[in-house]
Amino acid sequence: MGTETNYLCHSQPHNAPVITSSKDLQIVNITLRILFRPVTSQLPHIFTSIGEDYDEHVLPITTKILKSVVAHFDAGELITQRELVSRQVTATFGFILDYVFLTCLPFRKEFTEAMEAKKVAQQEAERARFVVEKSEQQKKAAVISAEGDSKAAELITNTLATAGDSLIELLVLLGTFIYRFLFEYRFSV
Numbered sequence: 001m002g003t004e005t006n007y008l009c010h011s012q013p014h015n016a017p018v019i020t021s022s023k024d025l026q027i028v029n030i031t032l033r034i035l036f037r038p039v040t041s042q043l044p045h046i047f048t049s050i051g052e053d054y055d056e057h058v059l060p061i062t063t064k065i066l067k068s069v070v071a072h073f074d075a076g077e078l079i080t081q082r083e084l085v086s087r088q089v090t091a092t093f094g095f096i097l098d099y100v101f102l103t104c105l106p107f108r109k110e111f112t113e114a115m116e117a118k119k120v121a122q123q124e125a126e127r128a129r130f131v132v133e134k135s136e137q138q139k140k141a142a143v144i145s146a147e148g149d150s151k152a153a154e155l156i157t158n159t160l161a162t163a164g165d166s167l168i169e170l171l172v173l174l175g176t177f178i179y180r181f182l183f184e185y186r187f188s189v
Helices: 039-049 054-057 060-069 075-082 082-088 109-163 166-189
Strands: 012-020 026-040 095-104
Touching: 012 060, 026 039, 026 060, 026 075, 039 060, 060 082, 109 166
Parallel strands: none
Antiparallel strands: 012 026, 026 095
């Protein structure tokens, strides 16, 4: 009879550090975190074809897969599309990959500074665009106000031409009445 071999069938962690290049030839030092477990129905096949230390034979292949996936993304995309990169690192070698995630993604200092400078430049451009839009709105508001003042002056001119001096006399009387009312009300209280 053969000997008995016990396998762990619950998820086990594996960290795969990889130094590779991105699509834009940036050197990337990535750590891939994998939670894996064997497919229980394939355990006899895994044992006969690979052996007891199956994880040591199969899991290094994930680093090769990671390198090939990373080569399809530029460095900026590796940051912004991290989950997509993680999903593309899949392999079925009698394993179920419960969790695949890029846990460490540092870049060279120059690249990080360039990315920060690019972000600052984008923010400055957005701020400049806002200032231009604001000044255009203020310009439109000034034009509309001037048109309104012109229309009011035109209406006053037309009304004075139609009504003549009697309108001016009426406005003077009305102003005098309002002044007296306010003056008398203020001192009578």
